[in-house]
Amino acid sequence: xxxxxxxxxxxxxxxxxxxxxxxxxxxxxxxxxxxxxxxxxxxxxxxxxxxxxxxxxxxxxxxxxxxxxxxxxxxxxxxxxxxxxxxxxxxxxxxxxxxxxxxxxxxxxxxxxxxxxxxxxxxxxxxxxxxxxxxxxxxxxxxxxxxxxxxxxxxxxxxxxxxxxxxxxxxxxxxxxxxxxxxxxxxxxxxxxxxxxxxxxxxxxxxxxxxxxxxxxxxxxxxxxxxxxxxxxxxxxxxxxxxxxxxxxxxxxxxxxxxxxxxxxxxxxxxxxxxxxxxxxxxxxxxxxxxxxxxxxxxxxxxxxxxxxxxxxxxxxxxxxxxxxxxxxxxxxxxxxxxxxxxxxx
Numbered sequence: 001x002x003x004x005x006x007x008x009x010x011x012x013x014x015x016x017x018x019x020x021x022x023x024x025x026x027x028x029x030x031x032x033x034x035x036x037x038x039x040x041x042x043x044x045x046x047x048x049x050x051x052x053x054x055x056x057x058x059x060x061x062x063x064x065x066x067x068x069x070x071x072x073x074x075x076x077x078x079x080x081x082x083x084x085x086x087x088x089x090x091x092x093x094x095x096x097x098x099x100x101x102x103x104x105x106x107x108x109x110x111x112x113x114x115x116x117x118x119x120x121x122x123x124x125x126x127x128x129x130x131x132x133x134x135x136x137x138x139x140x141x142x143x144x145x146x147x148x149x150x151x152x153x154x155x156x157x158x159x160x161x162x163x164x165x166x167x168x169x170x171x172x173x174x175x176x177x178x179x180x181x182x183x184x185x186x187x188x189x190x191x192x193x194x195x196x197x198x199x200x201x202x203x204x205x206x207x208x209x210x211x212x213x214x215x216x217x218x219x220x221x222x223x224x225x226x227x228x229x230x231x232x233x234x235x236x237x238x239x240x241x242x243x244x245x246x247x248x249x250x251x252x253x254x255x256x257x258x259x260x261x262x263x264x265x266x267x268x269x270x271x272x273x274x275x276x277x278x279x280x281x282x283x284x285x286x287x288x289x290x291x292x293x294x295x296x297x298x299x300x301x302x303x304x305x306x307x308x309x310x311x312x313x314x315x316x317x318x319x320x321x322x323x324x325x326x327x328x329x330x331x332x333x334x335x336x337x338x339x340x341x342x343x344x345x346x
Contacts, residue, residue: 007103007232010129012150015291020132020150023284027078029151030071033126036096036107038064045097055097055108069093076111079122079149079156090114103228104128104155121159130297131155134227136288137197137329140281141274144223160225162208169204169249183209183220184254188263189270190222191241196274196336198306198329201229202241231325232298234305236313275337292326303328310335 012020020026039058047053060068072093077085095110104125112119125131127150135157139146147158163172172178194202206226212219229238237243242251254263278285306328307319314335322328 007130007228009103009126010295010297012127012129012132012153013291013295015294016129016132017150019287019291022287025148026150027083029078029149029154029156030074031068031124031154032152033107033124033154035068035071036098036124039096039098042098054101055099058096058098058107068096072096072109073111075124075149075156076109076120076122079147079158080120094119104131108159123155123157123159125155125157127153127155128228129295130230130232131227133288133292133295133297133326134199134224134230137199137230138224138227140285140288141197141277142193142224143221143273160208160223162210162221162223162225165204165207165209165222166246168209169246172209173249173253177218179217179220180253181257182218183250184257185266186220186222187241187247187250187254188258188266190224192267192270193274194224194241195239196271196333198231198239198325198332199224199227199229200231200233200238201226202247203244204246207241230297231306231329232302234298234302234309236306236309271337278333278337289326289330293324293330295324295326297325 017026036058038060040061042056042058045053045055045057059065069092070088073088073091074085076091076093077083077088081087090113092112092114093109094112097108097110099106099108107124109122109124110119111122132148132150132155135146135148138144144160149156173180173183190202190207193199202224207222207224210221210223212221233239241247242254258266303323303325306325307322310328310332311317311319316335318335319328319331322331
């Protein structure tokens with residue numbers, strides 16, 4: 001499927017920064033993305049099977065690494081404990097990886113607890129307005145809360161745990177113990193969430209599968225991890241994970257295991273849940289959409305194309321008055337979730 005691989009990064013507007021401050025997303029941090037760009041050397045990071053991960057482990061000269069480690073543990077404390085620094089003395093940033101692929105060119109920081117060697121990750125990225133809107137919509141409308149911070153042009157994101165979708169399809173999908181019906185159900189729900197809020201580019205490596213043991217079986221949840229293509233593309237199919245070729249094995253499994261009426265049931269269930277979240281967060285959702293509607297987030301021709309395709313798909317002219325991607329997201333939420341999910345009036 002043809003997709004805009006070179007989507008430009010859209011700068012944050014004053015209105016978006018005000019929204020982020022209002023909801024405690026915008027904070028002062030001791031380390032910026034630009035600081036990590038000053039690394040002096042790197043080598044390829046190889047996984048336990050000997051495969052190149054496409055990440056580079058980076059190094060810094062002399063005392064700079066110690067200074068960065070101190071700053072990065074403080075960033076971690078801001079992200080995880082709302083700035084309580086009393087835990088940072090036994091934490092250390094022992095590895096930093098860098099990936100040149102993707103729009104955000106992220107750094108991945110490993111934080112280690114020196115008392116028990118347990119570790120966690122977080123990411124340092126260039127702030128892009130598209131991604132921030134995607135993260136906020138995920139936080140408000142999906143079953144997954146999202147923890148992130150912005151400082152200037154730096155974005156800090158927590159690590160989302162799960163098996164990468166491409167690895168899951170290749171190594172886990174045909175395992176005998178796998179509950180394929182539950183995987184199929186969750187993929188249908190994931191496809192619906194992405195389409196309703198117009199999150200694009202959910203190829204297999206842009207989401208993960210979180211596996212949770214239950215008392216009799218396993219539960220699964222499909223979680224997006226890449227939000228750069230939030231309402232950017234003009235083609236409706238770009239917002240349907242089932243339309244991407246590398247998701248075909250899961251789509252085929254869904255078709256084999258789920259009857260059409262069951263698929264419609266799961267879609268309706270997911271929309272009902274999303275509508276409930278939209279009502280619960282109606283004031284915050286309105287504030288976000290108001291900012292998003294005034295933000296230029298895609299070329300005009302993409303807005304016009306998506307407007308026409310959504311009108312055609314829904315057999316309506318409800319999208320005719322939309323002039324921006326933010327307008328389209330708001331209108332699509334109303335069309336898909338119903339009048340009760342409309343943001344607060346104003």
